[in-house]
Amino acid sequence: xxxxxxxxxxxxxxxxxxxxxxxxxxxxxxxxxxxxxxxxxxxxxxxxxxxxxxxxxxxxxxxxxxxxxxxxxxxxxxxxxxxxxxxxxxxxxxxxxxxxxxxxxxxxxxxxxxxxxxxxxxxxxxxxxxxxxxxxxxxxxxxxxxxxxxxxxxx
Amino acid sequence: xxxxxxxxxxxxxxxxxxxxxxxxxxxxxxxxxxxxxxxxxxxxxxxxxxxxxxxxxxxxxxxxxxxxxxxxxxxxxxxxxxxxxxxxxxxxxxxxxxxxxxxxxxxxxxxxxxxxxxxxxxxxxxxxxxxxxxxxxxxxxxxxxxxxxxxxxxx
DNA sequence: GCTTGAACCTCTAGTTACTTGAGGAGGTAC
DNA sequence: GTACCTCCTCAAGTAACTAGAGGTTCAAGC
Numbered sequence: 001x002x003x004x005x006x007x008x009x010x011x012x013x014x015x016x017x018x019x020x021x022x023x024x025x026x027x028x029x030x031x032x033x034x035x036x037x038x039x040x041x042x043x044x045x046x047x048x049x050x051x052x053x054x055x056x057x058x059x060x061x062x063x064x065x066x067x068x069x070x071x072x073x074x075x076x077x078x079x080x081x082x083x084x085x086x087x088x089x090x091x092x093x094x095x096x097x098x099x100x101x102x103x104x105x106x107x108x109x110x111x112x113x114x115x116x117x118x119x120x121x122x123x124x125x126x127x128x129x130x131x132x133x134x135x136x137x138x139x140x141x142x143x144x145x146x147x148x149x150x151x152x153x154x155x
Numbered sequence: 156x157x158x159x160x161x162x163x164x165x166x167x168x169x170x171x172x173x174x175x176x177x178x179x180x181x182x183x184x185x186x187x188x189x190x191x192x193x194x195x196x197x198x199x200x201x202x203x204x205x206x207x208x209x210x211x212x213x214x215x216x217x218x219x220x221x222x223x224x225x226x227x228x229x230x231x232x233x234x235x236x237x238x239x240x241x242x243x244x245x246x247x248x249x250x251x252x253x254x255x256x257x258x259x260x261x262x263x264x265x266x267x268x269x270x271x272x273x274x275x276x277x278x279x280x281x282x283x284x285x286x287x288x289x290x291x292x293x294x295x296x297x298x299x300x301x302x303x304x305x306x307x308x309x310x
Numbered sequence: 311g312c313t314t315g316a317a318c319c320t321c322t323a324g325t326t327a328c329t330t331g332a333g334g335a336g337g338t339a340c
Numbered sequence: 341g342t343a344c345c346t347c348c349t350c351a352a353g354t355a356a357c358t359a360g361a362g363g364t365t366c367a368a369g370c
Contacts, residue, residue, distance in 0.1 A: 005317080005318075005366095006318070007316095016357085017317090017318085018357075018358065019356085019357065019358085021319095022356075022357060026356090035365085035366095036365095037318085037364075037365045037366070038364080038365080039317085039318055039319075039365070039366085040318085040319090048289040049289065051288075052288050052289035055288045056288065057356090059266075060259055062355080063355075063356070069285070072285075073289075080282030080285055081270070083270070083282065083285055084266075084267055084271070087263055087266050087267050088267050090263060091260065091263045094260050094263060097256060098253070098257065098260055101249060101252060101253050102253065104249055105246065105249050105253055107214065108242055111239075111242050112239055112242050112243050112246060115235070115236070115238070115239035115242070127228075127235030127238065130207075130224070130227070130235055130238055133207050133210045134203040134206050134207035135203075135206065160346080160347075161347070161348095162345095171328085171329080172347080173328080173329065173330080174327085174328065174329085176349090177327075177328060177329090181327090192335075192336045192337075192347085193336080193347085193348060194336070195348090212327090217326080218326075
C-alpha cells in the first residue's frame with residue numbers, strides 16, 4: 001500500500017492537497033520523497049503521521065501544540081505524560097472558551113427575545129435596543145424583564 | 156467632553172489605538188477630523204459608535220456583520236427588525252459552535268482520563284493512546300471503559 | 311506514438327481581524 | 341530647551357490555511 005501521491009494521501013486523511021504542502025513547508029510533515037517527475041510520494045508512515053496531525057487539529061490544538069505532540073510521538077526519550085499535560089492545558093482553555101460562548105449565547109438569545117418583545121420594526125437609528133449596544137457595559141436584559149419601553153417608532 | 160485624541164478614545168472604549176486606525180482604514184469608522192498637527196480628534200458620537208462596534212465584536216459578529224449593523228443604526232430608512240434577524244442568524248451559528256465545543260471538551264477530558272488510567276509515563280512513541288490518534292476515526296473511549304491495555308512501557 | 315484530461319508542480323496573493331515595529335513628528339511639563 | 345510621551349504613516353507579521361495562475365507529469369484510450 002506504499003507509494004501514494006498527494007491526492008491519494010489527501011483523500012485517505014481528509015485533508016486538502018495544498019494543506020499537505022503547507023504542512024510540509026512549515027515542517028510539520030517531513031519533506032516528501034519525489035518521483036522522477038517531481039511528484040511527491042508518500043508511505044503508510046506519512047498517512048499515519050498526517051492522520052495524527054489532523055486529529056489533533058480537530059481537537060483544536062494549535063499548529064505549535066501539534067508540533068510538540070508530533071515530536072513527542074517520535075522521540076523515544078520523551079514521556080507520553082507530556083502529552084497528557086498538553087491535553088490538560090488545552091482542556092482548560094476549551095472550558096474557558098465554552099463558558100464564554102455560553103454567556104454569549106444567553107446574551108444573543110436575550111437580545112433576540114427583547115427585540116421580539118419590544119420592537120415590531122421601525123427605523124434602526126431610533127431602536128432603543130440597538131442604541132443600548134452603544135452604551136458602555138449595559139447588560140442585555142436577561143429575558144422578559146420588561147425593563148425598557150419599546151422604541152418610540154416601533155410596535 | 157469633546158475633542159478626544161486617539162489614546163483617550165482607546166481608553167474609553169477598551170480598544171487599542173492601532174485598531175481604531177484600522178477601523179478607520181476599512182471604513183467602519185468615519186475618517187476622523189484632524190488637529191493642525193495631523194492628530195486625530197474624536198467626539199462623543201465617535202465614542203458611541205466605537206463602543207457599539209466593540210460590543211458587537213465581543214458578541215462575535217464579524218466585521219462585515221458589524222458593518223451592516225452600523226449602517227442600519229444610522230439609516231432611518233432601514234428597519235431594526237433586520238438587526239434581530241442578523242442576531243438570530245448569529246445565534247444559530249453560536250449554538251452550532253457551542254455543540255462542537257462541548258463534544259470537543261468531552262473528547263479531551265476522556266483523553267486525559269484515559270492517560271491517567273492507562274499510562275504512568277514512558278516513551279511517547281510507544282504510548283498506545285497517542286498511537287490511537289494516528290488511526291482513523293477512532294473514538295476516544297468515553298471514560299473508564301477499559302477497552303485497551305496500557306502502553307507497553309507505561310504503568 | 312499521440313492526444314486528452316486529470317492530477318500534479320511552484321509561486322504568489324488573499325483571507326480575518328487585527329498586532330507589532332520602524333522611523334519620525336507633535337505636544338507638554340519642567 | 342530638552343526630555344518624554346503620544347501621535348503619525350507605512351510596512352510587515354500573525355494563524356492556518358485557501359485560491360488562482362501558469363506550467364508539467366502521468367495514465368488511459370485510440
